[in-house]
Amino acid sequence: MLFAEYPDMFMEDAANFGAGESGSDAGNPHGGSRPAVLIVEDEQISRRALKTLLASCGFSTESAESAEQALQLLDDLKQRPGPHIALVDLNLPGMNGLEFISRLCQLDPAAVPVLMTATGDDALAAALRGHTVPYLRKPLDFDRLLSVIEEKSRN
Secondary structure, eight states, X not given: OOOTTOGGGGGOOGGGGOSOSOSOOOOOTXXXXXXXXXXXXXXXXXXXXXXXXXXXXXXXXXXXXXXXXXXXXXXXXXXXXSOEEEEEESSOSSSOXXXXXXXXXXXXXXXXXXXXXXXXXXXHHHHHTTOOOOEEESSOOHHHHHHHHHHHHHO
16 A cells, blocks of 8 residues: 555545646645646556645646656656656566666756665665665655655755
8 A cells, every 4th residue: 555644545535636637737836836646556546646746735737647658748748847756666567666767867857756666675676786866765754755846856
């Protein structure tokens, strides 16, 4: 489970999420400019929970279930003002998270990737060898996630 402390988010009716999963979420109840966030997560419930929680905090979001789909959304993301954050699951079908991050950095050098993973320490160390990318462990702590997004958007 992505957010153990937010079980009600998993019970939402799919109709509350609109027809598609990509698209921007307007309105920032917290004021100021927030970074645009691209969520790349193959688990539908986790992807929707992240999108909903981030939108409720005033972030503009796009979401994709695969790295390949996320690559198609990059043009829209690059058009948005301000910083761009990409929350990327490590274990995606097809192109994995690290492969996507490499492509992302080539196509949008201003984007800041953050890896999300439930992978164990040994496998994570092997996967990250040669990569310098921040990561968060699943289940995600939403307060920590917000702190990382805010920190990375200022750099």
